[in-house]
Amino acid sequence: MRAVVQRVTQASVAIDGEQVAHIGCGLLILLGVTEGDTQEDVEWLAGKIARMRIFADEAQAMNRSITDVGGQALVVSQFTLYASTRKGNRPSFIGAARPETAVPLYEAFVEQLTLETGRPVPTGRFGADMQVSLVNDGPVTIIIDTKSRE
Numbered sequence: 082m083r084a085v086v087q088r089v090t091q092a093s094v095a096i097d098g099e100q101v102a103h104i105g106c107g108l109l110i111l112l113g114v115t116e117g118d119t120q121e122d123v124e125w126l127a128g129k130i131a132r133m134r135i136f137a138d139e140a141q142a143m144n145r146s147i148t149d150v151g152g153q154a155l156v157v158s159q160f161t162l163y164a165s166t167r168k169g170n171r172p173s174f175i176g177a178a179r180p181e182t183a184v185p186l187y188e189a190f191v192e193q194l195t196l197e198t199g200r201p202v203p204t205g206r207f208g209a210d211m212q213v214s215l216v217n218d219g220p221v222t223i224i225i226d227t228k229s230r231e
Contacts, residue, residue: 082122082186083162085111088135088221092155094205095212102203107152109215112190113162114183115176122227123189129230130154131197135221143221148198156194157205157213158187180208 092109094102110130136145136152147154160183163176177183184207195202205211 082115082118082126082190082227083113084126084130084225085159085162086130086133086135086223086225087111087215088218090216090218092213092215094155094157094203095214096206096209102155102205104153104155104203106150106218108147108154109213110154110156110194111159111162111213112156112187113159114178114186115163116178116182118178118182118186118227120186120189123186123193125230126225126227127190127193127197129225131194133223135223153200154194154198154202155204156187156191156202157211158183158207183207 087109089104089109090106092104093100108130131148132146134146135143136147136150138144160174160177161172164172164174165176166172178186187207191202191204205213
C-alpha cells in the first residue's frame with residue numbers, strides 16, 4: 082500500500098459537482114493498493130498514520146498526532162500512485178491492484194483508521210471521477226509505502 086498523507090486545514094471531495102465528503106483540520110490521505118497487499122499492511126499503515134506526529138504543539142514543534150489534536154481524516158482511493166513511468170510518456174498502471182483486490186483492502190483501511198483515530202473517516206467513492214480540493218497546511222506532505230517499512 083502507498084499513501085500520500087497531507088496535513089490540511091480543510092479538504093473535500095466532489096463527484097459530478099456534488100460534495101460527498103468534507104473535513105476541517107486533519108489529514109487528506111490518498112491511498113493506493115497494489116497486488117500482494119494484505120490485512121497486515123492495512124493495520125500497519127492505519128496505525129502509522131494515526132500515530133504520526135505531524136501537528137504542532139505549543140512550541141510549534143511537530144509533536145502531536147491527528148488523535149492528539151482531535152483532527153479528522155479523509156481517505157481517497159488513488160490507483161495512480163502505482164504509475165510506472167519507466168518507458169515512454171504514457172504511464173502504466175499495471176502495478177495497481179484490480180478492484181476485486183483493492184476495494185476490500187481500501188474499505189478495511191478506512192475501517193482500521195476509524196478504529197485507530199476513534200472518529201468516523203469520510204471517503205471519496207472508489208473508482209469515481211472525483212474532484213479533490215484541499216488547503217495543505219505547512220505544506221506538509223508525506224509519502225508512506227508499506228513495502229519500505231523495514
